[in-house]
Amino acid sequence: MTGVPASAAGGTSGAKGATSAPGVPGAPSAAASSDAGEARAVRGGKLGAAAVNQASLWNIANILTMVRLVLVPGFVVLMLMDGGYDPVWRAWAWAAFAVAMITDVFDGHLARTYDLVTDFGKIADPIADKAIMGAALICLSYLGDLPWWVTGVILGRELGITLLRFIVIRYGVIPASRGGKLKTLIQGIAVGMYVLALEGWLATLRWWVMAAAVILTVVTGIDYVRQAIVLRRRGTAEREAAAEGTEH
Numbered sequence: 001m002t003g004v005p006a007s008a009a010g011g012t013s014g015a016k017g018a019t020s021a022p023g024v025p026g027a028p029s030a031a032a033s034s035d036a037g038e039a040r041a042v043r044g045g046k047l048g049a050a051a052v053n054q055a056s057l058w059n060i061a062n063i064l065t066m067v068r069l070v071l072v073p074g075f076v077v078l079m080l081m082d083g084g085y086d087p088v089w090r091a092w093a094w095a096a097f098a099v100a101m102i103t104d105v106f107d108g109h110l111a112r113t114y115d116l117v118t119d120f121g122k123i124a125d126p127i128a129d130k131a132i133m134g135a136a137l138i139c140l141s142y143l144g145d146l147p148w149w150v151t152g153v154i155l156g157r158e159l160g161i162t163l164l165r166f167i168v169i170r171y172g173v174i175p176a177s178r179g180g181k182l183k184t185l186i187q188g189i190a191v192g193m194y195v196l197a198l199e200g201w202l203a204t205l206r207w208w209v210m211a212a213a214v215i216l217t218v219v220t221g222i223d224y225v226r227q228a229i230v231l232r233r234r235g236t237a238e239r240e241a242a243a244e245g246t247e248h
Contacts, residue, residue, distance in 0.1 A: 061111035062121050064103040068128035071100045072135050079136075079195070084143040087197040094195045100132040101188045130158055136191045145194055146210070153214055154187065157221040168228045171235030179223060183216040 078093035108125060111117045134155055140146035165174055190213040193206035 056116075057118055057120055059111075059114075059116040059118070061107045061114075061116045062118060062124070064107035064110070065121060065124045065128050068100045068103050068107075068132060069124065071096050072128075072131045075100070075132065076135050076139060079139045080143075084139070085197070090195060090197045094192060097132065097136055097192055097195055100128075101192070104129055104132075126162060130155075130162070133158070133187065133191065136195060140191070140194050150210065150214060154217050157217050161221060161224050164224065164228050168232050168235075172231045174224060174227050174231060177220065177223065177227075179216065179220040183213065183220045186213045186216055189213075 075093055075096040078089055078096055081089040084090075107121070111121055111125075137146065137151040137154060141148045141151045168174065186209065190206060190210040193202070193209060198206055
């Protein structure tokens with residue numbers, strides 16, 4: 001007799017069986033292998049999700065936004081080549097401006113339609129919009145083709161409304177109006193016509209188109225301010241009502 005109770009011997013044997021595979025000393029059991037496999041799967045899943053999230057940055061909508069950002073310095077260089085008055089270089093500058101404006105139409109639509117909205121796109125898209133338009137207006141005023149006050153009115157309105165959106169965002173989002181979309185279209189056409197070295201009746205026509213763009217810029221800017229005031233008042237009233245309801 002060994003003096004060891006059978007129950008104790010059985011317990012020892014059971015403990016060994018939990019850590020070693022039968023017939024293979026020191027080999028991991030099926031349970032241990034399963035746990036290790038699950039751990040690897042979890043780690044692999046996290047890595048896979050991270051890779052997907054990282055890859056989602058490089059979607060077609062964001063790529064179009066990046067193209068617009070890259071086009072801005074290229075546009076400025078083309079616009080100012082040979083003193084800024086060479087018709088050929090101005091035509092190339094117009095092409096860069098046109099591509100930037102066209103991609104502006106598609107990137108937001110693609111992002112919303114195919115669920116490609118990213119934090120990068122939310123920040124970079126409006127920056128790209130303002131950058132290409134601002135670069136064109138400043139270049140035109142610098143070259144003497146467009147009065148500085150026109151550039152000031154348009155850029156002041158764009159930057160002011162962007163800031164206003166951030167101020168009232170806690171109360172809600174100011175939606176883009178039809179007037180705002182029309183303003184963007186007319187602005188793009190007007191600035192594009194000024195970028196080209198037009199003469200004669202086309203030069204006169206572009207003046208009227210720019211006048212329409214300035215009017216729409218001011219009118220829609222006032223409308224956005226009105227919407228912001230209404231949104232803020234409504235949001236404040238709802239918060240006060242909710243606070244009173246909580247007290248009662």
